[in-house]
Amino acid sequence: MAAATAMAAAADGDDARCVRLSAERAQALLADVDTLLFDCDGVLWRGETAVPGAPEALRALRARGKRLGFITNNSSKTRAAYAEKLRRLGFGGPAGPSAGLEVFGTAYCTALYLRQRLAGAPSPKAYVLGSPALAAELEAVGVACVGVGPEPLQGEGPGDWLHAPLEPDVRAVVVGFDPHFSYMKLTRALRYLQQPGCLLVGTNMDNRLPLENGRFIAGPCAPGQEAGGRARALSPPADRVPLCPAGTGCLVRAVEMAAQRQADIIGKPSRFMFDCVSQEYGIDPERTVMVGDRLDTDILLGVTCGLKTILTLTGVSTLGDVKRNQDSDCVAKKKMVPDFYVDSIADLLPALQG
Numbered sequence: 001m002a003a004a005t006a007m008a009a010a011a012d013g014d015d016a017r018c019v020r021l022s023a024e025r026a027q028a029l030l031a032d033v034d035t036l037l038f039d040c041d042g043v044l045w046r047g048e049t050a051v052p053g054a055p056e057a058l059r060a061l062r063a064r065g066k067r068l069g070f071i072t073n074n075s076s077k078t079r080a081a082y083a084e085k086l087r088r089l090g091f092g093g094p095a096g097p098s099a100g101l102e103v104f105g106t107a108y109c110t111a112l113y114l115r116q117r118l119a120g121a122p123s124p125k126a127y128v129l130g131s132p133a134l135a136a137e138l139e140a141v142g143v144a145c146v147g148v149g150p151e152p153l154q155g156e157g158p159g160d161w162l163h164a165p166l167e168p169d170v171r172a173v174v175v176g177f178d179p180h181f182s183y184m185k186l187t188r189a190l191r192y193l194q195q196p197g198c199l200l201v202g203t204n205m206d207n208r209l210p211l212e213n214g215r216f217i218a219g220p221c222a223p224g225q226e227a228g229g230r231a232r233a234l235s236p237p238a239d240r241v242p243l244c245p246a247g248t249g250c251l252v253r254a255v256e257m258a259a260q261r262q263a264d265i266i267g268k269p270s271r272f273m274f275d276c277v278s279q280e281y282g283i284d285p286e287r288t289v290m291v292g293d294r295l296d297t298d299i300l301l302g303v304t305c306g307l308k309t310i311l312t313l314t315g316v317s318t319l320g321d322v323k324r325n326q327d328s329d330c331v332a333k334k335k336m337v338p339d340f341y342v343d344s345i346a347d348l349l350p351a352l353q354g
């Protein structure tokens with residue numbers, strides 16, 4: 001509460017960062033903006049429940065002719081599945097052949113990345129530590145997938161595990177959210193990565209999964225780290241207890257450790273996500289807003305790419321987190337401060353109803 005009060009006081013001047021987005025300020029902002037990019041979990045919905053007022057706000061933005069895009073690190077759904085969820089929860093959006101064109105998830109963007117990197121490779125395959133949705137997006141761009149689903153240990157010990165047959169033509173190991181992640185899969189991934197030219201790609205470095213019915217709590221973040229979870233292990237601060245399931249970043253780290261190399265990371269805050277949107281939308285960064293609930297992914301992506309940024313307080317990050325970043329001596333943390341904040345994206349509605 002004290003942090004919120006201090007932030008509100010600091011936000012009185014229009015030139016301060018992290019200003020509360022009043023209806024008046026929102027009207028002025030929206031007049032200068034063509035495109036709004038939204039994170040999904042913690043911004044539009046939590047699990048299967050829409051944030052109250054959020055569907056109405058997005059439908060009002062559509063009615064004003066604003067172009068919308070949805071940028072999510074979640075690799076467990078295809079573009080089409082996200083589009084169906086957006087419509088089901090009342091956020092609108094195109095149906096039919098155009099369904100999903102507004103959605104830029106890490107499954108789809110990983111497919112675009114592999115299409116670029118594997119161009120010219122005959123019959124490329126990927127070993128996928130990930131979901132059927134991730135594999136579906138890769139296969140849609142011509143990358144065949146192997147490895148999805150459970151893989152039990154074969155044989156009696158390490159000697160046997162190392163001799164399980166490998167598929168030919170595997171040019172990349174892709175690590176996404178994989179509830180079937182196992183020692184056998186890790187061993188197989190390592191063997192592919194020891195082959196010349198095999199890429200290692202991670203969909204994102206989120207260290208926790210969102211909870212279906214409420215807030216989720218981010219894990220520790222090292223001072224001076226590049227955001228997106230590339231931190232050395234630290235004890236979590238007392239107010240940040242990691243209660244939630246491990247996220248994809250934990251799996252990427254395991255493969256990186258085994259292979260002794262860094263993965264190419266697709267998800268926010270990597271600029272690649274924005275480049276995917278920009279190429280398809282032809283975006284002018286100065287007339288684009290990024291709206292998110294996480295400072296270290298959504299807001300950092302927006303700041304890095306020269307977008308206007310809005311933090312919504314319906315998800316992970318708090319005004320206290322913003323204050324800590326503003327007060328930090330760390331250059332990387334100082335970037336993780338939004339231009340504006342709202343309690344909820346429903347706060348945009350008054351500016352759209354005038």
Ligand SMILES: [Mg+2]
Nearest residue numbers: 039041042293
């Ligand atoms: Mg989120």
